[in-house]
Amino acid sequence: MTAAQLEIQLVAVVVAVACAIPGVFLVLRRMALMSDAIGHTVLLGIVLAFFIQGDLDSPLLAVGAALVGLLTTLMVEMLRRTGLVREDAAIGLVFPLLFSIAVILISRYAGDVHLDTDAVLLGELAFAPFNRFELVGLDFGPRALVQMGTVLLVNVMLVALFYKELKIATFDPALAAALGLAPGVVHALLMTSVSITALGAFDAVGSILVVGLMIGPPTTAYLLTEELWGMLWLSGVIGALAAIGGYWLAFALDASIAGSIATTIGAIFAIVLALAPSHGLIAAAHRRSRLRRSLAHAILVAHLDGDARGSSVSRLGGGLGWSEQFTQRIVLGAERAGLVARLSDDLVLTPRGRSLAQRRSLHEHEYAGDETLRQAPPASG
Amino acid sequence: MFDFLLDSTLRTIALGTATLGLVSGMLGTFAVLRRQSLLGDAMSHASLPGIAAAFMLTGSKASLVLVLGAATAGWIGTLVVMGITRSTRVKDDAALGIVLASFFGLGLVMLTFIQRRPDAAQAGLNRFLFGQAATLLVSDVVVMVGLGAVVLAVLALFWKEFALLTFDPDLAHTLGLPVRRLDVLLTTLIVLAIVIGLQAVGVVLMSAAIVAPAAAARQWTDRLGRMTLLAGLFGALAGVSGALVSAAIPRMPTGPTVVVMDSIIVIVSLLVAPERGLVWRAVRFRQQRQRLVDAMHDPSWSPMASGHDEGATTLAPPARGRDADHGERS
Numbered sequence: 223m224t225a226a227q228l229e230i231q232l233v234a235v236v237v238a239v240a241c242a243i244p245g246v247f248l249v250l251r252r253m254a255l256m257s258d259a260i261g262h263t264v265l266l267g268i269v270l271a272f273f274i275q276g277d278l279d280s281p282l283l284a285v286g287a288a289l290v291g292l293l294t295t296l297m298v299e300m301l302r303r304t305g306l307v308r309e310d311a312a313i314g315l316v317f318p319l320l321f322s323i324a325v326i327l328i329s330r331y332a333g334d335v336h337l338d339t340d341a342v343l344l345g346e347l348a349f350a351p352f353n354r355f356e357l358v359g360l361d362f363g364p365r366a367l368v369q370m371g372t373v374l375l376v377n378v379m380l381v382a383l384f385y386k387e388l389k390i391a392t393f394d395p396a397l398a399a400a401l402g403l404a405p406g407v408v409h410a411l412l413m414t415s416v417s418i419t420a421l422g423a424f425d426a427v428g429s430i431l432v433v434g435l436m437i438g439p440p441t442t443a444y445l446l447t448e449e450l451w452g453m454l455w456l457s458g459v460i461g462a463l464a465a466i467g468g469y470w471l472a473f474a475l476d477a478s479i480a481g482s483i484a485t486t487i488g489a490i491f492a493i494v495l496a497l498a499p500s501h502g503l504i505a506a507a508h509r510r511s512r513l514r515r516s517l518a519h520a521i522l523v524a525h526l527d528g529d530a531r532g533s534s535v536s537r538l539g540g541g542l543g544w545s546e547q548f549t550q551r552i553v554l555g556a557e558r559a560g561l562v563a564r565l566s567d568d569l570v571l572t573p574r575g576r577s578l579a580q581r582r583s584l585h586e587h588e589y590a591g592d593e594t595l596r597q598a599p600p601a602s603g
Numbered sequence: 604m605f606d607f608l609l610d611s612t613l614r615t616i617a618l619g620t621a622t623l624g625l626v627s628g629m630l631g632t633f634a635v636l637r638r639q640s641l642l643g644d645a646m647s648h649a650s651l652p653g654i655a656a657a658f659m660l661t662g663s664k665a666s667l668v669l670v671l672g673a674a675t676a677g678w679i680g681t682l683v684v685m686g687i688t689r690s691t692r693v694k695d696d697a698a699l700g701i702v703l704a705s706f707f708g709l710g711l712v713m714l715t716f717i718q719r720r721p722d723a724a725q726a727g728l729n730r731f732l733f734g735q736a737a738t739l740l741v742s743d744v745v746v747m748v749g750l751g752a753v754v755l756a757v758l759a760l761f762w763k764e765f766a767l768l769t770f771d772p773d774l775a776h777t778l779g780l781p782v783r784r785l786d787v788l789l790t791t792l793i794v795l796a797i798v799i800g801l802q803a804v805g806v807v808l809m810s811a812a813i814v815a816p817a818a819a820a821r822q823w824t825d826r827l828g829r830m831t832l833l834a835g836l837f838g839a840l841a842g843v844s845g846a847l848v849s850a851a852i853p854r855m856p857t858g859p860t861v862v863v864m865d866s867i868i869v870i871v872s873l874l875v876a877p878e879r880g881l882v883w884r885a886v887r888f889r890q891q892r893q894r895l896v897d898a899m900h901d902p903s904w905s906p907m908a909s910g911h912d913e914g915a916t917t918l919a920p921p922a923r924g925r926d927a928d929h930g931e932r933s
Contacts, residue, residue: 249694249696249697252694252696252697253696254694254696254697254699254700255641255644255696255699255700257700258641258644258700258703262807301873304873304881306821306822306873306879306881307818307821307873308635308638308640310638310639310640310641311635311640311814311817311818313640313641314640314641314643314644314810314811314813314814314815315811315814315815315818315866315869318807318808318810318811318815318862318866319811319862319863319866321807321808321859321862322808322811322858322859322860322862322863322866323859323863325856325858325859326855326856326859326860326863329854329855329856330852330854330855430648430703430704430707430708430711431704431708433700433703433704434700434701434704434705434708436700437697437700437701437704438700438701438704438705440697441693441697441698441700441701444692444693444697445691445692445693472712475712475715475716476715476719477711477712477715477716478711478712478714478715480708480711481707481708481709481710481711481712481714481715482708482712483708484704484705484707484708484709484711485705485708485709485712487701487704487705487708488701488702488704488705488706488708488709489705491701491705495687495691495693501691501692502691503690503691506690506691
């Protein structure tokens with residue numbers, strides 16, 4: 223591995239972790255697509271700052287990007303508050319307009335400057351090592367690394383300093399307001415962090431990968447943990463893994479690094495989506511079938527309890543409207559669980575089965591508190 | 604001065620952007636009412652691997668081939684989003700974001716493959732990314748008009764079902780309509796409307812073409828039919844005026860100009876649409892305040908009045924409050 227390769231991966235990992243931190247809060251606040259919106263509108267801030275300052279390296283760019291990021295949030299919020307359009311539509315109205323204005327400004331007044339829309343959308347990580355950050359004659363490493371390292375530090379400090387405020391404002395804005403924690407200020411801080419991160423990341427990886435890195439790892443982590451803290455560090459780890467994996471995928475295929483990292487994020491999400499221990503698809507299917515089985519057992523014992531003499535297996539299925547095959551399976555399972563027993567040809571309740579049946583009839587709603595249901599994910603929406 | 608109106612290239616471009624505006628405006632009505640405004644954004648990005656795959660498989664850059672590829676990928680992306688939100692605790696915004704980014708990333712990877720092929724002058728594919736209305740050919744516009752007509756015909760055919768699905772999916776289910784299949788069909792139409800416009804305005808700006816005309820039309824009417832027609836009209840208007848303005852002013856890209864026109868229509872609608880407009884709301888507010896002040900100066904007025912006089916009834920909040928907005932589903 224050459225030094226350049228190492229540096230590219232280092233940049234990618236730093237970008238990934240820096241994006242994951244504000245991303246966690248965006249995902250939890252159901253504002254994931256604000257990253258997409260701000261990722262595009264920072265272009266306007268860059269263009270405006272460029273017109274004022276005349277170069278692309280000025281610190282004014284960060285100020286411009288942060289201001290336009292806040293402007294985006296503010297416009298969305300104002301539109302929503304009129305009550306005339308809903309939030310999703312408000313986002314869809316604001317960011318294309320600001321982005322369009324930026325593109326028009328570029329093509330009319332800055333046609334010959336290195337400020338093209340392709341680079342904004344796609345980025346090019348492969349060139350990161352060639353752009354060095356030098357101060358008083360010393361080489362401090364790739365520019366993007368220094369830039370994103372600073373952003374990462376700011377984001378980490380933001381979360382460390384305002385962890386409690388962010389947490390309460392995210393999960394219970396009403397409580398936060400009642401406690402005097404100013405959820406509005408927290409919101410503005412978060413959006414500033416998103417804007418600066420998007421600005422820092424966009425020329426390294428492009429706005430689409432910013433979206434991927436801000437939303438992908440936190441959403442993946444969301445399937446794996448219930449803790450805010452756990453979600454934060456898991457997102458960082460997943461982001462870093464995707465960055466390194468994506469880099470080597472790009473290396474193997476000789477393809478776009480940003481594109482490969484975004485694809486890897488999607489692949490990691492798909493794997494976790496299938497396999498996550500309690501929120502994954504397989505776990506959910508398993509839980510559903512277990513629930514169906516235990517419900518069927520309850521119906522079976524209740525049915526037998528009403529019919530003291532016992533009942534043959536074949537008559538039973540007909541009476542309950544079950545298929546032959548399903549009945550066989552359920553009876554077998556209930557036998558194994560010691561709820562029923564076969565007496566010559568008839569099926570009778572064991573003492574255990576009877577006590578279950580009686581408990582069921584006393585507490586008809588017991589299933590609502592059953593462990594299997596408590597684990598079920600809350601219905602979305 | 605108006606020579607450019609006679610230009611046949613411009614006529615082609617204007618016809619293309621008008622078609623895109625009309626179709627995406629009409630379908631956008633449903634996207635906005637169903638709270639799927641950002642679907643346009645996500646699906647236009649998600650269509651990229653489809654475009655790349657269509658080119659890799661057929662080697663053709665014909666508009667129809669690429670548009671169908673885009674539609675397939677966008678459609679798969681939509682189904683993935685719907686599946687994720689239905690079966691896990693991931694919310695729709697996050698699901699859209701993930702599908703958007705990872706599909707787009709996959710598309711980029713595929714594009715870098717294509718770049719290495721000897722037959723790949725990439726120009727024809729790149730315009731799907733950023734949209735180049737200026738390069739629209741008559742054959743492209745024919746494809747747009749043809750697909751647009753199919754989309755609108757299906758919309759007309761299932762009009763009643765889609766209306767019910769949009770406003771009361773539970774009732775639709777109770778009536779025995781195949782809700783999920785209708786849902787997929789309507790979403791497919793929206794995806795088609797999006798990919799039709801891609802080559803004219805590009806992936807980023809397509810979301811405005813979906814959302815803006817519908818959001819503007821919503822301010823003028825409460826009827827679904829009128830809203831749909833009006834959204835189509837607004838979209839077409841923005842398309843044509845955007846094409847004209849960008850032709851009249853040098854170095855003015857068409858796609859962004861169309862979006863600016865769309866936004867102007869939205870702003871005007873938000874301000875002056877009858878009843879809902881912000882200007883009228885402010886006027887009403889002032890009138891009511893004046894009435895209140897007048898009533899308080901009236902010697903016969905008392906705070907304990909039973910509320911049967913004219914002043915009291917007009918003090919009631921306007922019927923159209925924030926909560927009565929938009930035909931809420933919940």
